[in-house]
Amino acid sequence: MKEKLISLGQSLSDKTNQLRLLQDAKGQVVNKLDQAQALLDAISLEIENLGALLGCEAYAAAIKKDIASWQKHGLASAPDFINTRTDFAIPENNQWAFFFGPYLLANETTTKGKGYRAEFFIALRDDPQVCADLHEDYPHPRNICQSVRILTASEGILSGNALVFFPENIRCNEKMARQHFAMFFFNKFEGIYRTFTLPKVKKLFGESDIIFNESSWLSDKLTTREFYEARCVWGYLHDLYHHQGPRPFDEQVYIKMKWHLGLLEEIKVDCQTILTLSKDESLPYRREAIELILFERLIRYPQELDAESNFDSGTGIFLLEWLLRNQAIAFDFTTMKGTLDWPKLLNSIEVLVEQILAFEALDDDAYIEQAKQFLEKYLTLSQQEKRYLFAEHHHQLFPQKQEVKKIDFSTIEMY
Numbered sequence: 001m002k003e004k005l006i007s008l009g010q011s012l013s014d015k016t017n018q019l020r021l022l023q024d025a026k027g028q029v030v031n032k033l034d035q036a037q038a039l040l041d042a043i044s045l046e047i048e049n050l051g052a053l054l055g056c057e058a059y060a061a062a063i064k065k066d067i068a069s070w071q072k073h074g075l076a077s078a079p080d081f082i083n084t085r086t087d088f089a090i091p092e093n094n095q096w097a098f099f100f101g102p103y104l105l106a107n108e109t110t111t112k113g114k115g116y117r118a119e120f121f122i123a124l125r126d127d128p129q130v131c132a133d134l135h136e137d138y139p140h141p142r143n144i145c146q147s148v149r150i151l152t153a154s155e156g157i158l159s160g161n162a163l164v165f166f167p168e169n170i171r172c173n174e175k176m177a178r179q180h181f182a183m184f185f186f187n188k189f190e191g192i193y194r195t196f197t198l199p200k201v202k203k204l205f206g207e208s209d210i211i212f213n214e215s216s217w218l219s220d221k222l223t224t225r226e227f228y229e230a231r232c233v234w235g236y237l238h239d240l241y242h243h244q245g246p247r248p249f250d251e252q253v254y255i256k257m258k259w260h261l262g263l264l265e266e267i268k269v270d271c272q273t274i275l276t277l278s279k280d281e282s283l284p285y286r287r288e289a290i291e292l293i294l295f296e297r298l299i300r301y302p303q304e305l306d307a308e309s310n311f312d313s314g315t316g317i318f319l320l321e322w323l324l325r326n327q328a329i330a331f332d333f334t335t336m337k338g339t340l341d342w343p344k345l346l347n348s349i350e351v352l353v354e355q356i357l358a359f360e361a362l363d364d365d366a367y368i369e370q371a372k373q374f375l376e377k378y379l380t381l382s383q384q385e386k387r388y389l390f391a392e393h394h395h396q397l398f399p400q401k402q403e404v405k406k407i408d409f410s411t412i413e414m415y
Contacts, residue, residue, distance in 0.1 A: 004053060005096065005122055005151060006151065006152060008053070009120075009122040011046060012046050012100065012120050013158075015039050015042055015046070019039045019118045020156065022036050023102075023115070023117045025115025025117075026115065027079045027102035027115070028075070028077060029075035036075050037071065040070070040075075043067065043100060044063075047060050047067075048064060051098075056098070058089075059089035063101065066081040066101065078116075079102045081172055082172045084170060085170040085176070088180075090146065090180075091146065094124070097124075097148065099165070100119070101118070101171070102170070102171035103157075103165075103170055104169040104171070105119070105156050105160055114306070116171040119153070119154045119156050120157075121153035121154065122150075122152050123148040124151060125146050127146065127147050128228070128232050130229050130285070134236050134237070134283070134284075137282070138276075140239070140243065142243055143236075143239070144179065144180060144181050144250070145182050145183075145236065145239040146181065146182070148183050148184065150188065157185070162185075163185050163186065163192070165184070166182055166183075167180060167182075177253065178250060179249070186228050189228070189231045190222075193227070193296070193300070196300045197296055197299055197300040198219070198220055202217070204336065204338040205340065210342075211342050218288045218291060219288045219295075226285065226288075230292060233283065237272075238273050241272040242265070245357055245360055246360040247367075249265060259314075260371060260372050263311065263314050263375065264371055264375065266311075267319055268352075268356040271349040271350075271352055271353050273293060274294060274346075275346065275350060277293075278290060297316050298320055299316070301315060301316035302397070302398040308387065309385060310387075314379065314388055317379060317394055318375065318378050318379055320394075321378040323348060325378075326351075333393060359371045
């Protein structure tokens with residue numbers, strides 16, 4: 001099975017990569033229409049074969065229907081993959097999943113830049129036992145998250161830093177009212193963390209673990225399997241907190257998709273996860289996961305090349321400013337070395353969570369306005385192409401003119 005999937009998946013990935021080069025940011029084919037037609041005909045046939053191989057014929061038919069509709073209306077028009085989104089075949093644990101369609105990546109690192117372009121993947125759902133155990137003590141009211149391992153994928157998904165696959169990022173004409181799945185490519189995480197995050201952490205804070213008073217960072221000692229499981233623990237608790245509070249995300253997509261509200265939502269749930277991990281000593285990978293969460297958010301996300309227009313980067317810069325002003329972290333900008341007060345950091349993020357929850361308890365208009373005013377105290381928001389602007393010390397910590405680092409995810413083992 002795996003060998004057949006690799007062969008068929010590679011063929012589909014190659015064709016998808018050719019198609020995405022012909023598209024603009026709206027997903028429209030802007031040149032070589034005949035070539036695009038031929039590619040889509042071939043992709044449609046191979047999707048049908050893939051669906052038959054995996055027993056997902058109905059979902060393959062939904063993708064084929066959207067491809068045919070796009071071809072009928074003209075490839076120069078923006079694609080509408082509503083059936084692909086609505087009928088997405090959510091896999092059970094240890095089952096395969098696949099996708100083809102126009103998709104907006106959260107972090108785009110290819111030469112084409114950000115936009116709705118063709119993407120494809122085959123992945124295996126692998127929710128580890130540690131998360132099943134978590135459900136006993138931390139039951140999820142509506143668990144729609146799936147931890148998966150990518151087997152093969154198109155360029156945007158395979159080469160970039162994006163870990164998420166959300167239905168709202170599939171190009172459709174109809175707005176989504178409720179999120180019904182969320183997939184996470186967690187076997188990509190170790191490569192991302194070791195390439196972008198750990199080197200910067202060591203440069204700013206040193207080789208010793210200043211949070212847990214160890215000779216080296218605990219997150220650096222994780223094996224490949226442990227990296228995956230620790231990231232799954234983070235992902236489970238993160239999503240759990242998305243579904244709690246006055247405004248559960250799955251019921252409040254209509255308002256929390258607003259940029260500044262979404263930013264506070266992401267910070268809130270990560271801070272809640274850190275606080276839970278810090279208090280419950282029974283949780284697996286608790287200390288390692290704390291480091292993963294804190295440093296990904298604080299150190300890695302602001303390194304994105306489009307940081308000032310990147311949502312995740314905005315969350316990192318906001319958290320940085322909050323911690324700096326609460327004297328939980330500090331930097332000597334002469335030496336570019338940082339210090340971190342762990343008890344003060346925990347206290348400050350607890351206060352932050354309480355503040356954001358208080359905003360959520362307000363009516364819609366007050367929630368929108370007060371949350372924005374709060375955010376403006378810590379970020380210089382922009383009305384232009386950039387969402388916010390770096391301050392001088394942000395440029396010092398995260399210089400934007402740097403060599404683009406890419407990870408070869410094609411070497412990922414499913415193990």
